[in-house]
Amino acid sequence: xKYRAKEKIKSKSGRKQLNLKSLMWIIILFFLILxxxxxxxTASLGAKLANIESKTHVVAERNQDLTYELVNSSSLSRVxxxxxxxxxxxxxxxxxxxxxxxxxKVQ
Amino acid sequence: MINRLKVYSLCLLLSFFILIAxxxxxxxxxxxxxxxxxxxxYQSGYAxxxxxxxxxAADSTWLSASGKSWLVYGVPPDLKKGSKKTAETLAxxxxxxxxxxxxxxxxxxxxxxxxxxxxxWTPLRTKVSDETxxxxxxxxxxxxxxxxxxTRIYPEASSGAHLLGFVGKNNEGQDEGYFGLEGFYDKTLTxxxxxxxxxxxxxxxxxxxxxxxxxxxxxxxxxxxHIDKTVQLTLDKKLKHGIEKYGALAGSAIVMNPKNGGIxxxxxxxxxxxxxxxxxxxxxxxxxxxFSSFEPGxxxxxxxxxxxxxxxxxNPDTKCDSCFGPLKIDKYFIETWNNEYYPExxxxxxxxxxxxxxxxxxxxxxxxxxxxxxxxSFGIGQNTGIDLQGEISPKLREKGSWGNIDVATASFGQGxxxxxxxxxxxxxxxxxxxxxxxxxxxxxxxxxxxxEDIKEKDxxxxxxxxxxxxxxxxxxxxxxxxxxKWTNIGxxxxxxxxxxxxxxxxxxxxxxxxxxxxxxxxxxxNPKFIMIVTLxxxxxxxxxxxxxxxxxxxxAVDLFNYFGIQPDN
Numbered sequence: 001x002k003y004r005a006k007e008k009i010k011s012k013s014g015r016k017q018l019n020l021k022s023l024m025w026i027i028i029l030f031f032l033i034l035x036x037x038x039x040x041x042t043a044s045l046g047a048k049l050a051n052i053e054s055k056t057h058v059v060a061e062r063n064q065d066l067t068y069e070l071v072n073s074s075s076l077s078r079v080x081x082x083x084x085x086x087x088x089x090x091x092x093x094x095x096x097x098x099x100x101x102x103x104x105k106v107q
Numbered sequence: 108m109i110n111r112l113k114v115y116s117l118c119l120l121l122s123f124f125i126l127i128a129x130x131x132x133x134x135x136x137x138x139x140x141x142x143x144x145x146x147x148x149y150q151s152g153y154a155x156x157x158x159x160x161x162x163x164a165a166d167s168t169w170l171s172a173s174g175k176s177w178l179v180y181g182v183p184p185d186l187k188k189g190s191k192k193t194a195e196t197l198a199x200x201x202x203x204x205x206x207x208x209x210x211x212x213x214x215x216x217x218x219x220x221x222x223x224x225x226x227x228w229t230p231l232r233t234k235v236s237d238e239t240x241x242x243x244x245x246x247x248x249x250x251x252x253x254x255x256x257x258t259r260i261y262p263e264a265s266s267g268a269h270l271l272g273f274v275g276k277n278n279e280g281q282d283e284g285y286f287g288l289e290g291f292y293d294k295t296l297t298x299x300x301x302x303x304x305x306x307x308x309x310x311x312x313x314x315x316x317x318x319x320x321x322x323x324x325x326x327x328x329x330x331x332x333h334i335d336k337t338v339q340l341t342l343d344k345k346l347k348h349g350i351e352k353y354g355a356l357a358g359s360a361i362v363m364n365p366k367n368g369g370i371x372x373x374x375x376x377x378x379x380x381x382x383x384x385x386x387x388x389x390x391x392x393x394x395x396x397x398f399s400s401f402e403p404g405x406x407x408x409x410x411x412x413x414x415x416x417x418x419x420x421x422n423p424d425t426k427c428d429s430c431f432g433p434l435k436i437d438k439y440f441i442e443t444w445n446n447e448y449y450p451e452x453x454x455x456x457x458x459x460x461x462x463x464x465x466x467x468x469x470x471x472x473x474x475x476x477x478x479x480x481x482x483x484s485f486g487i488g489q490n491t492g493i494d495l496q497g498e499i500s501p502k503l504r505e506k507g508s509w510g511n512i513d514v515a516t517a518s519f520g521q522g523x524x525x526x527x528x529x530x531x532x533x534x535x536x537x538x539x540x541x542x543x544x545x546x547x548x549x550x551x552x553x554x555x556x557x558x559e560d561i562k563e564k565d566x567x568x569x570x571x572x573x574x575x576x577x578x579x580x581x582x583x584x585x586x587x588x589x590x591x592k593w594t595n596i597g598x599x600x601x602x603x604x605x606x607x608x609x610x611x612x613x614x615x616x617x618x619x620x621x622x623x624x625x626x627x628x629x630x631x632x633n634p635k636f637i638m639i640v641t642l643x644x645x646x647x648x649x650x651x652x653x654x655x656x657x658x659x660x661x662x663a664v665d666l667f668n669y670f671g672i673q674p675d676n
């Protein structure tokens with residue numbers, strides 16, 4: 001009976017050791033997988049970031065081109081020149097109208 | 108067996124030492140260099156550009172803005188076509204006048220740059236437009252590249268060039284603003300570039316968990332000015348036409364809001380194109396409205412008369428008891444401009460007739476000390492404080508050193524020197540009920556998410572409101588009945604004064620040459636604008652009443668219409 005009891009104890013501590021070892025391996029494996037996962041993730045994020053930056057750059061450049069166009073098209077000298085070409089002229093004689101009595105009245 | 112083991116051990120030991128030595132060589136001896144090489148491979152960086160701020164008109168449209176241009180460079184070792192052929196291909200893109208001489212000299216210049224031995228990189232042309240760059244790119248020239256360069260664009264071309272200034276290069280090759288607003292607000296307009304450095308992988312993509320350093324760029328802030336483009340372009344057009352019509356050497360005009368000192372327009376000719384400033388001489392860059400001093404002549408009379416009214420030594424109805432003929436002071440005779448004399452003239456008549464003798468009478472009544480103090484209060488002899496680079500201030504004669512003749516001549520604007528902006532500021536005090544205001548071009552400074560309002564600078568009261576009103580009425584009479592009455596537009600409430608001043612040359616006055624000017628404001632009871640027009644040596648007539656005055660009114664007609672100022676009846 002005593003012998004049996006000893007064996008039982010031995011097998012219990014052996015199982016315990018086995019469980020600890022397995023746990024350690026599992027944890028190491030987990031971290032390894034995590035490391036690989038994050039390495040892949042950061043690499044792909046880096047590529048994504050580069051892609052976004054490139055798009056930002058294109059948008060900024062386009063924005064600059066549009067601003068440039070806006071600056072030129074809002075030039076009053078150009079507008080005046082264009083108006084002249086289209087036949088617009090400044091009023092030569094301005095007539096001011098004065099009315100002693102109201103021309104329209106709210107009843 | 109033991110010997111063999113010893114040999115193996117020795118070999119292992121030797122290998123170990125060789126390994127250690129090799130490691131020492133790479134890690135310690137060559138370590139720094141390799142580390143630097145590695146850094147170059149995995150670290151990338153680029154500059155964050157900080158564009159220069161824009162200068163905006165009152166309606167927030169651009170007067171000056173940052174634009175895009177390119178530096179064209181060559182990499183001689185990469186040239187496939189050879190330096191001569193490449194130069195021949197590029198030259199037509201770089202010359203403005205496509206005549207044979209300039210084309211050949213451009214080919215020689217580019218060829219010389221590209222064929223210099225031992226050069227890896229050489230700049231070929233700066234400030235190349237986007238369109239030219241695209242045209243060159245289509246040729247797919249090997250060994251030719253482009254680098255972004257910020258440039259300055261002025262959408263209204265040379266309009267207001269003196270007011271805006273330009274952006275050139277300083278001694279260190281950096282962009283720097285010179286003259287006008289670009290010069291005065293250079294530090295405000297200039298941005299501070301930043302940079303980013305970080306670890307990158309072989310494809311150049313950033314490594315997220317790697318080293319990263321960023322210094323943000325701070326863009327230059329924008330300036331929102333009081334400048335009204337319509338007023339500015341009207342001034343430019345009319346002034347240019349006026350100078351041609353009256354055969355003047357030069358001319359300038361300023362329009363200001365007398366209530367807050369906001370400059371609505373400022374123009375001078377001859378002028379220059381700020382985008383191509385290097386094509387002009389230095390003499391074109393100074394702004395005549397703040398840099399050129401001149402003897403103001405009769406427009407100065409309004410300041411002396413206003414001083415007399417405010418001090419109480421005269422009133423509008425005071426009669427001049429010395430206006431019957433030329434006035435003798437020491438060995439000099441003071442005469443009227445047309446040798447016509449009006450005995451018993453009132454002070455209003457003195458201004459209407461622009462009577463030098465009558466003004467000498469006011470000057471004598473005022474006395475040299477009071478005259479100096481008033482002129483000082485009107486800002487004569489001092490900078491006006493306008494926010495433009497390059498303002499000068501002709502000095503007034505020292506207090507206490509004025510002789511009788513100096514007092515007399517200063518009374519009608521001879522023997523004293525001012526700038527157009529000084530005169531404008533001083534007369535604006537009359538329009539502004541006696542309070543003097545500092546002229547300002549910029550209204551607001553606008554950054555990203557913030558703005559700072561530049562408050563008007565009230566210089567305090569110079570003359571009483573009563574004196575200002577009396578002086579205004581005198582100017583109204585001068586505009587209606589003075590020598591420029593023929594050009595006055597009936598019905599509009601204009602207060603104005605002409606000024607014809609002889610030009611001092613080598614200790615005496617030139618008999619024929621004059622500076623003609625007209626200053627006035629409207630409507631006189633609630634002024635929307637004050638304007639000064641000066642013409643240098645007009646040849647069609649020496650008199651301001653026949654040159655500067657009609658020019659002033661021709662501009663004013665457009666301003667009346669634009670500001671919605673209507674006639675009285």
